[in-house]
Amino acid sequence: MSARELVVLGTASQAPTRHRNHNGYLLRWDAEGLLFDPGEGTQRQMLFAGVASSAVTRICLTHFHGDHCLGVPGVVQRLSLDRVAHPVHAHYPASGAHWFARLRYATAYREVADLREEPVKADGPVAVMPAGVLEARRLDHPVEAFGYRFVEPDGRRMLPGQLERRGVRGPDVGRLQQAGRLDVDGRTVLLDEVSEARPGQKFAFVMDTRLCDAVYALADGVDMLVIESTFLAEDEALAREYGHLTARQAAEVAAACGVRRLVLTHFSQRYPESERFAEEAAAVYGGDMVVAADLARIPVPPRRR
Structure with a gap:
């Protein structure tokens, strides 16, 4: 198993389908396990993927729409049920602190795990870890949303x-x-x-947003970009109206920013065929591309030399 990989727990957008669970992405990065946007059903998807709750060291929410956070109660309670020994840090837009409190204490349970809330208030570093620095940038969505970027220092x-x-x-x-x-x-x-020089690796996670400067800043030069592609280009007007990207726009960002591996996800239920996303993106991005599928494991590309 790769020490650095993305475990895809769900790829749907607003509504899950028979083959796509709500969002959920675990980035394994050496000793760190960053769980991004756990939507409804994430706890069960973790079981299917063979991911123990103890693998999670951080929970990172981009925003408080249900498909990105309704799995929080199950995940948080599972941390206590399994008596996870290490602290787990939770990052989310500070403006939604009341929503996180409701999710954290959605039902009665015995809280044993050490969950440390660290709300995101502005652009910049969110956490400094031995493995690297987690950064956030504000996106353009109808509710406050942040994208995340993980940067390993050069060595x-x-x-x-x-x-x-x-x-x-x-x-x-x-x-x-x-x-x-x-x-x-x-x-x-x-x-x-x-x-010899060992360039640090970089990872970016971009969910619900219109095209904006922050998207490009997050994606700049990363080894892996996980990015929403909710709509196809034929529905670009809808994407703009609801604060989303098309597969073509996501691919254009990857091409402009020199992304090494592009991972498309967060697909609207209106498109049952994932091949269409691949075809549209491949027309503008000639690099390594993956159309995410539930329970897939996608390795971070080998380090540049």
């Missing part, structure tokens, strides 16, 4: 052959990484001589 990859050749072993490797240079047997070894 360096040590080259074992070069380390051995220069006699750098054991604890000296760590000292060299910290100081950038190390004296070994009368010679100075530089970090650049025994390592």
Whole structure:
């Protein structure tokens, strides 16, 4: 199993269908598990996908429409039922704090899990983790909505052959990484001589929104973009009216922003054939594209070199 992958729990929009559950996306990123927009039925979809509640370290809501948050009560209660030991952080638009409170305490239950609410109030960093920084940007939707971007810092990859050749072993490797240079047997070894640049990876999650500057800022240069494509281009006027994107618009964003892997999702029930989304997007985006399906596992692309 990839240490970095997207587990798709649902791909529908306003109404689920026989083959599409309400939204739900778990981003596995090393030790982190970011659960985005758990709609109705997410807890059961997690069981089908083989995802334990303990895999969730953060819950990230873009906005408070039902197809993006009605799964919160089940997920939150499951955290306590399973006695998840680690803290789980919850991010959501601060303007909807009263809605989150109602979802969190929708029914009586014994709250055991440590759920820490961290509302999003403005554009910028939301959380700083060992694995990277979670950022948010306000989108253009009839209710307040935020998109998310996860950024891993750039680093360096040590080259074992070069380390051995220069006699750098054991604890000296760590000292060299910290100081950038190390004296070994009368010679100075530089970090650049025994390592190579390791670009950090980036991920973006863009749900219900019209085209706006924030969409492009979130998608800029990411390795994986998960983006709504509720409508097809033939219904672009409807998309604009209700605050959504078409598959073509999503693909145009990916092409303009240099996205490495495009994941289309959040499909209106008016279109039973997912192939149409792929055809429309492929006309403007020639990169790696996935039309998401429920319970699919989509790996984050290998790191750039």
